[in-house]
Amino acid sequence: MSLRPKPRIATVSLGGCFGCHMSLLDMDEQLFELLDQVELDRSPLTDIKTLAPCDIGLIEGGLCNAENVHLLQEFRVRCRILVAVGACAINGGLPAQRNTRRLGDCLREVYQFRPGLVHGQIPNDPELPLLLDQVRPLHEVVQVDYSLPGCPPSGEALRKFISDLLAGHPPRLTDGLLHYD
């Protein structure tokens, strides 16, 4: 029996759709094998809200608002290896398709002028995180150690990537596991 503590993994979805986290669940029974090898820290799968120092942080989604940026910075500080998971984390993805429009125009279009809206107004509750004028990928704000592309990456790609990291070698996606969509 090894006395070394199990590697800790934290995961978070920033400006994403949770599709990458669904792919984690898509690992099916191999998820149990993974959970034998690691300890899950903060993650939508554990509902733990605080972040302990971790070995690997898996980040889904890009940066759409100020809260996304703060969370990403916290993950960078606490995680030894930070992985950008999925198209949105890597290049902004679908949310970044708003980058060619002005933010105010997007908000007005959706919350004020959309057909069928009665008394439309742009949400301004101070609890809401401040939107960034442009959606950004992770590597433009913090140092990212690895990227795992896909929209979402398949469960098998996630499994291969994480097991490579746990084995201590640079992750590779070969044999058709590498996809950008």
Added chain:
Amino acid sequence: MTAPFDPRPPTEHQFLLDGRPVPFTEGQTILQAARAAGLYIPSLCWDPRFAPHGSCKLCVVKAAGRHVSACATQAREGWEVESSTPEINDMRRGLLQMLFVSGEHFCPGCEKSGHCKLQALGYEFEMLGPRFPHFHPQRPVDASHPELVLDLTRCVLCELCVRASREVDHTDVFGVEGRGIHKRLVVNAPSGQLADTPIAATDLAARICPVGAILPKGRGFAVPIGERPYDRATIRAPIPGEEDTP
């Protein structure tokens, strides 16, 4: 010591590509000779039907101690050419990373995905992430034409459409304007719109784009994910039915 037996006809020359002999005839480029011998050197802006363009640099090889474009460099007798080395493949990955951030390449939203040479080269050279900040070019989408869409945010400036419209279709629909970071593809009409040119969807210029910058209307995501050419094959293998794109 006697010279080893050489089976080549006396006019034929050869060079070594990663240690393998490649025959060539006078005037052939390294890339032409390699492809003729069934050996792979990557390319994006090269097409056997046109003179080399030498812009993408993905065909970079090391010959006589220098980095050269294999598509634009004539082979020389006895050269020892390096192509598939970790150093050169790293350079190619860097070039791909530059091409990806210089445009908007959101593959899940692109109808070319699964058919795209740039994407397939990313797979071939195991490009996982972006490395550089995104350029986010502000360029228009031209949807004026009844059969075609031109999305210049995905253009890699290979000028294949320029060459095809000039040399094969004889319509001179496309050109290139500006220098350096301001360089961009332009449509040769006073309005600058594709609808005001003679281009048709059947023209080579409309079919040759290796990426998703020139796309036919009305096709959409016709082939399901998993069955598209580059879901199944690597860019090393020519894909039947996709001969129009180099």
